[in-house]
Amino acid sequence: MVAESFSFTIDGIVVQARPGQSVLQACDEAGIYIPRLCHHPDLAPSGACRVCTCRINGRNSAACVTPAAPGMVIENDTPLLTADRRAVIEMLFVEGNHPCPYCVASGDCELQALGYRLGMVAPVQPYQWPGRPIDATHPDIALDHDRCILCARCIEASRMQDGKSVFGFAGRGIAMRLNVDAAGGLGDTQMAAIDKAASVCPVACIVIKRGSYRIPNGERRFDKAPIGSDIEARRARPTP
Numbered sequence: 001m002v003a004e005s006f007s008f009t010i011d012g013i014v015v016q017a018r019p020g021q022s023v024l025q026a027c028d029e030a031g032i033y034i035p036r037l038c039h040h041p042d043l044a045p046s047g048a049c050r051v052c053t054c055r056i057n058g059r060n061s062a063a064c065v066t067p068a069a070p071g072m073v074i075e076n077d078t079p080l081l082t083a084d085r086r087a088v089i090e091m092l093f094v095e096g097n098h099p100c101p102y103c104v105a106s107g108d109c110e111l112q113a114l115g116y117r118l119g120m121v122a123p124v125q126p127y128q129w130p131g132r133p134i135d136a137t138h139p140d141i142a143l144d145h146d147r148c149i150l151c152a153r154c155i156e157a158s159r160m161q162d163g164k165s166v167f168g169f170a171g172r173g174i175a176m177r178l179n180v181d182a183a184g185g186l187g188d189t190q191m192a193a194i195d196k197a198a199s200v201c202p203v204a205c206i207v208i209k210r211g212s213y214r215i216p217n218g219e220r221r222f223d224k225a226p227i228g229s230d231i232e233a234r235r236a237r238p239t240p
């Protein structure tokens with residue numbers, strides 16, 4: 001038996017949803033973009049970044065981990081929520097080292113693209129200038145900890161899709177860092193360049209060696225269109 005669909009509203013637009021969908025998934029299908037960073041469509045949501053926070057029935061909640069429910073009233077695209085999201089993105093920029101103009105991910109980086117989309121100009125918080133080492137021990141993959149935004153995508157992908165548990169977090173709070181499950185670095189783990197975990201990083205922390213400039217600057221995903229425009233294009237499409 002097909003479960004019955006229901007509706008809710010977001011910014012006054014009526015969205016149809018199915019039981020089991022999150023708010024973010026239902027809005028994606030309806031062509032309404034909710035900014036997000038840790039969410040990946042192939043992975044279970046972690047709720048780590050809070051960029052997708054919407055005002056749901058009067059309370060701030062992360063859309064990627066909130067189940068859609070009948071009659072919900074949601075605010076998404078408001079000046080206040082945009083400012084909150086921009087503040088989160090700014091904090092991530094100052095917490096790591098992000099020299100976009102000469103980064104291998106420039107134009108293909110979700111953090112950078114969100115900065116543009118949310119109107120970030122220059123962070124107001126002071127830069128932390130952390131000095132975290134690059135792990136180049138793997139023959140095919142480099143791990144640049146300075147770029148890591150602790151989104152947990154690689155942890156989920158490695159554990160649930162690759163069956164390897166190469167990655168995990170160590171420490172807590174501001175001291176939390178990405179760790180690999182071998183003292184000798186990534187090269188001592190079971191990680192392979194074809195693993196799902198190697199393809200889900202939203203920034204330039206997990207980088208495939210010798211593969212970074214196959215698509216030249218100016219031709220990359222977010223050089224062509226702002227992040228989220230693929231989702232918004234669904235709304236413009238006529239229903240068959």
Ligand code: SF4
Pocket residue numbers: 097098099100101103104105106107109110111112147203204205
């Ligand atoms: S990872 Fe993204 S945000 Fe960081 S320097 Fe590279 S392009 Fe910029």
Ligand code: SF4
Pocket residue numbers: 147148149150151152153154155178200201202203205206
């Ligand atoms: S390495 Fe990439 S995917 Fe993994 S936690 Fe850091 S930013 Fe996220």
Ligand code: FES
Pocket residue numbers: 035036037038039046047048049050051052053062063064065
């Ligand atoms: S995308 Fe929802 S918490 Fe990160």
